[in-house]
Amino acid sequence: MRQVAPSTVRRLSLYLHFLETNSGEGEVTVSSGALGVAGGATSAQVRKDLSFFGSFGRRGVGYAVRDLAEHLRDILGLGRTFRVVLVGAGRLGAALAHSDRERGFAIVGVYDTDAARIGAELDGLAVRDAARLEADLAASPADIGVVGVPAAEAQGVADRLVRSGVRGLLNFAPLLLAVPPDVAVRNVNLTLELDGLAFALRGRSH
Amino acid sequence: MRQVAPSTVRRLSLYLHFLETNSGEGEVTVSSGALGVAGGATSAQVRKDLSFFGSFGRRGVGYAVRDLAEHLRDILGLGRTFRVVLVGAGRLGAALAHSDRERGFAIVGVYDTDAARIGAELDGLAVRDAARLEADLAASPADIGVVGVPAAEAQGVADRLVRSGVRGLLNFAPLLLAVPPDVAVRNVNLTLELDGLAFALRGRSH
DNA sequence: TATTGTGAAGTGGTTCACAGCT
């Protein structure tokens, strides 16, 4: 199978979210056009995205909602639970801990280096001393690590997570992490987004 | 001038961040190669990105750090202060309020519909009743609106912000907002990022 | 008639490679 484009994965996730939030509404089938609206794509794009993994629709009819949702969860690998450790019990980390605990991402540990935070609770999880990270992960590995520490510490934390067997990182620090090629990184960078808006608004006054 | 690619803007922001955090270190010039490492790009890509806006370097030498940073701030439109209103005083909004207040993005208002939150303080800013949004924006416009409310309310909030003159939106809700073509939207979607990691980790166990 | 699945064409961003300065 050819390499899947990152943009395709992003859209598949949007299609799935649409199917999941609109499934109770009676409609048994959806067209590629409707999915396109949800995913910010054309109908042709939707069909191409899906055809990459198989033929899930019926010509002249569309896609069966429940069936396609199931296929998308399977394609995205959402059939299992991912174990997530959170390093840096700041606000972004808290936002993550708060959301999405249901959808297959289980937060199994929250760590911080700040003594003031250690021992505190973050959404029902005790914040542990980051010094324990390696020992804890050796005893009970995780799939995904969330880097929620300041920029200066981010690469160090990433290195420790990767050495401890984590193979996916969600990075909130405003810089690019250097990781081995078999480790996946997704960045959430508020500075970047704000700069992007600034650029889009060039020359416009309020 | 041709349309600038979103990926180019993203990298320009990364180059700038690199220059700003490493400017005190004696080096007066940087090469496109060094900038490429910071921005996750090749040296050729860096030069193309910059050449799009002018010739800022010297052949055989490189780019003057201070000078290039200044140019990048100018290109990105960071020379002025952007007035930002935050709707939804949740954790992501709090994360935003906490960071970056220095770099040209001034939070001028925080709103929520939840009576329990109204009147509370978020990083020194009083949370106001979202019902006042239109009146406040009419009296004192904003450039950027942050949509930090649940998915079901997101489009409604976006509509109200756009009607009140906001021309840039930072959307934390896990869906695509429909906005007029002259309004810029950037999405921060944790669900999407986690799904992306799930896909990248397909078939791998811990 | 409605809508999918897909090869072919199109578009646009990235990489190459080298001329041009310092």
Added chain:
DNA sequence: AGCTGTGAACCACTTCACAATA
């Protein structure tokens, strides 16, 4: 010799267009 600036080549994602099917 070192490094930028840039046209040309390349590559990958998107759109088109239409045969296939309900």
